Amino acid sequence: MGSLGPYQRKHKVAVIGSGNWGTAIAKIVAENTAGNPAIFEKDVQMWVFEEKVEIAKDSRHYDPSSPLCQGPQNLTDIVNTVHENVKYLPGITLPDNLHANPSLVDAVKDSTILVFNLPHQFIIKTCEQIKGKILPYARGISCIKGVDVNEEGISLFSETIGKILGIYCGALSGANIASEVAQEKWSESSIAYDPPHFDSKAPSPNRSPSASSENLVQFEHKDVSGQLSRVKLQALPSEFPPVDHAVLKSLFHRPYFHIRVVNDVAGVSLGGALKNVVALAAGWVDGMGWGDNAKAAIMRVGLLEMVKFGEKFFGATIETRTFTEESAGVADLITSCSGGRNFRCAKLSVERKQPIEKVEETELNGQKLQGTLTAVEVNNFLKKQGMEDEFPLLTAVYRVLTGAMSVEDIPSYIER
């Protein structure tokens, strides 16, 4: 790595979002732009939703004589001075070349690679704000977990981003707990990226940069619901290293964060959604005291139904191996069923004989469980397709949530 050929220009990278996962990913990206000067510009912009923050007295950055500690300050000023996101990723030193920027438009300006890492409910609004203000040939990576499921069908967040901005956008997902990644505890992740072929072509000496920067390539794109559309995508000027699997690996892979890059965007995204539903069942079963065998059985059936869901509704665009071999599939499922919040709340709801909404209230500090929402959305979708019976575990989770079934009935229900 570090030398992918003599290109005249380098990629400029921006990270959109600065929660705990956004900041952890921005740290990784900035470490890698600094380490790969032949491909990337060193400085990385991170868009931070500006807010006033006070440095806590127990922070290592608390110094009563410092101007930063005289009452609430801009979060961006704090990040850029002490190189720590004291609010969302406290205790982790960020690289000097990572710059917090309160202006969304300024942060993405001139960037060829945009990394999206913000709560999914903000995607559309955020993209609308930068539409037309980014490089037309930029490429995106969405680190937003899951998919958007409703009765009508399933859409990928990466596709939503790509459609609004008129760019190609891939996805990153895996068995990643933000705080552990930030502490550089070893883990793995999957990137899925499958742009039209011209992106990975070696630059042609006959293609002038200015001409190719105008180069609109039209291609047909079939989204996950099977809808075919003509997409116009601007080719990356040939003076940039092509944004291919190798370049993305240089941008995200670290000794403590192993990346595998695949083509299957739908599979990588779907795994991150369905595993939360399975984790609820695993938590219930564990709460019943049924032991490790039973929990492993739930995870096995869950993995099977994830594969089947992909095969049924995504057809040829999905790879079975994504679920069974990639971090975004089986590994993320395992992590979520070991100690993720869906698992923990479901387990507590059985142990305390409380509805899960009650546990959610007392344990999650106002946050919502992703698994319960996804279980309902997936069930609405399956019901509309007339396919509840073919996904007995996903259906059982919904039925237990609505009180139509008890946890004791899950084994016989999924036996069919």
Add this chain to the structure above:
Amino acid sequence: MGSLGPYQRKHKVAVIGSGNWGTAIAKIVAENTAGNPAIFEKDVQMWVFEEKVEIAKDSRHYDPSSPLCQGPQNLTDIVNTVHENVKYLPGITLPDNLHANPSLVDAVKDSTILVFNLPHQFIIKTCEQIKGKILPYARGISCIKGVDVNEEGISLFSETIGKILGIYCGALSGANIASEVAQEKWSESSIAYDPPHFDSKAPSPNRSPSASSENLVQFEHKDVSGQLSRVKLQALPSEFPPVDHAVLKSLFHRPYFHIRVVNDVAGVSLGGALKNVVALAAGWVDGMGWGDNAKAAIMRVGLLEMVKFGEKFFGATIETRTFTEESAGVADLITSCSGGRNFRCAKLSVERKQPIEKVEETELNGQKLQGTLTAVEVNNFLKKQGMEDEFPLLTAVYRVLTGAMSVEDIPSYIER
């Protein structure tokens, strides 16, 4: 279930072995023979290696006035009187139709289905003792976990049994902890059974029972090392229900013990061996405090290498899906990496900074870890094939065991 057609004769079932897993399986089998009177004779023989046992004072069966409690008694007498294996599966009531038999030859006499469930070091000796004394058309199921790996190749315990006895033998393996299964906590298991086709044919009205009981069918069998041999197998007389997947499911499936029957004997057996090696790595990583992400990464890589091992060395005889979809594959791997003894000892060895042999001594009461033995055997085999590099996790486990590598080096070693 319960009615598979009007056959004149029923299957008689014997269980060979009565440790905790042997007794738990015998309990299941006896429950099912009682529940399926159209297919099975009710009474099940369980061979018990006879020993003198005293009923403990805290046992629910202790009664100072009972003759059974006047000093040490035959284990078979105790089992047949109080219907509990007080030594190896205390606290679990066994069905009345399960009979402990101290005579191996008498236990298997006239049985059409033989269930082998004893420590693998006793297989050969036990089979030699009943060779020629069983029905020539009996069928076997081996519940012995793992495979026999050495430098020369890999052999399946089910094949060893089948070869010595001249019968066909399948395998049962899964995410099963004996005590949990005995307590009827819900779990799953896999049976692999793929006999020559004549076994599953419907009985022909033109084939007389006596003729067919003499019927030696010769077929070619390719074992896991690729060696082709001619096997003569005696056809099951047509007055018995054919021993097929449905009959095996009736014999082993319970509401608390869900069975899936597949054809892939090699895959089901191999999973039970390799998962123990992976569990060592999972234990080390957990002992380092690297968290759930890292543990899931080890399990993911382990699953990949199990699939690859199967594909490389078993070729067309193995199904990738066995590893990724069956209880004997991914689910057993998950259970073993959650709390199995290989996992626990490996974890303790890191936490205590002790060699794993030391932990084994203090924690296992004289028993040996299967994973460390298998890791060495598998490495000898891979070395001979010149394929250590293609299985970096399996190789890393061996190197850590021999001190050639430290646990800290595993992530970079398996990154290649």
